[in-house]
Amino acid sequence: MMKQKLSLYFVMGSVDCTKDPLAVLDEAIEGGITMFQFREKGKGALIGVEKYRLAEKLFERCLAHNIPFIVNDDVDLALTLQADGVHVGQEDEAAERVRDRIGDRYLGVSVHNLNEVKQALSARADYVGLGPIFPTVSKEDAKQACGLAMIKHIRAHEKHVPLVAIGGITHQTAKQVIEAGADGIAVISAICRAEQIREQTKQLYEMVMDAKQKGGS
Numbered sequence: 001m002m003k004q005k006l007s008l009y010f011v012m013g014s015v016d017c018t019k020d021p022l023a024v025l026d027e028a029i030e031g032g033i034t035m036f037q038f039r040e041k042g043k044g045a046l047i048g049v050e051k052y053r054l055a056e057k058l059f060e061r062c063l064a065h066n067i068p069f070i071v072n073d074d075v076d077l078a079l080t081l082q083a084d085g086v087h088v089g090q091e092d093e094a095a096e097r098v099r100d101r102i103g104d105r106y107l108g109v110s111v112h113n114l115n116e117v118k119q120a121l122s123a124r125a126d127y128v129g130l131g132p133i134f135p136t137v138s139k140e141d142a143k144q145a146c147g148l149a150m151i152k153h154i155r156a157h158e159k160h161v162p163l164v165a166i167g168g169i170t171h172q173t174a175k176q177v178i179e180a181g182a183d184g185i186a187v188i189s190a191i192c193r194a195e196q197i198r199e200q201t202k203q204l205y206e207m208v209m210d211a212k213q214k215g216g217s
C-alpha cells in the first residue's frame with residue numbers, strides 16, 4: 001500500500017554522494033528505506049549512457065530487495081528501464097500526460113499547496129511530495145520552505161491523499177513531520193551525508209514507524 005511505501009523514501013543521485021552511489025544505496029537498503037528515487041541532477045550530474053548505466057545498477061539493487069524504484073523527471077528513462085514509477089514537479093512534463101504515458105506505474109507529483117494537491121489528484125497521481133518543508137541544501141532552485149503548517153492544512157482538507165514530506169528533514173524533525181500528518185519522509189542529505197549510513201537510516205526508519213504507529217496511520 002502506497003502510504004506504507006512512502007514511510008522512508010530515499011532520493012539520491014551521484015552528485016549527492018561522497019562515496020560510490022551503489023554502496024550508499026546498499027547501506028540505505030540495509031537501514032530500511034521503503035522507496036527509492038533516482039534523481040540525477042545538479043552540477044556534475046551524469047548524462048546520456050553514464051546516467052543510464054548508473055540507473056540500471058541502482059534499479060537492480062532495488063529490484064533484489066523489493067524497493068520501488070522511481071525515476072525523477074525523466075519519463076523516457078523510466079519507460080526504458082521499466083521502472084516502478086516516475087516523479088514529476090510543477091515545472092516538468094504535465095502530470096496528466098505522464099500518467100497517460102506510464103499507465104499503471106506509480107506517479108508522484110511535487111506540490112506546494114492544497115490547490116496543487118487537488119490538481120495532482122485529478123491527474124491521477126498515486127502520491128504527492130510536499131516541500132520543501134524546511135530549508136534544504138540539496139536543491140538549488142527550491143521554493144521557500146512551507147513549514148509543518150502546510151502539512152496540517154493539506155491533511156485537514158485531503159484526509160486520504162498519500163503524502164510524503166521533503167526538504168531539510170532530519171532526525172530532529174522526522175517525528176514532528178509525521179505527527180503533522182505526512183505518511184512518510186523523503187530525504188537526501190539525512191542519509192547521503194550521514195557518517196554511518198546504515199545505522200542512521202535505521203534510526204530514521206524506527207522514528208518514522210514509531211510516530212506512524214502512534215498516530216494510527
Ligand SMILES: Cc1ncc(COP(=O)(O)OP(=O)(O)O)c(N)n1
Nearest residue numbers: 072087088089090110129130166186
Ligand atoms: C518525493 C519528492 N517530492 C518532491 C520532489 C521535487 O520535485 P521537483 O519539484 O520536480 O524538483 P526536482 O527534484 O526535479 O529538482 C521530488 N524530487 N521528490
Ligand SMILES: Cc1ncsc1CCOP(=O)(O)O
Nearest residue numbers: 132136138167168187188189
Ligand atoms: C528534491 C527536493 N525537493 C524539494 S526539497 C528537495 C531536496 C531534499 O533534500 P534534503 O533532504 O537534503 O533537504
Ligand SMILES: [Mg+2]
Nearest residue numbers: 073088089092
Ligand atoms: Mg522535477
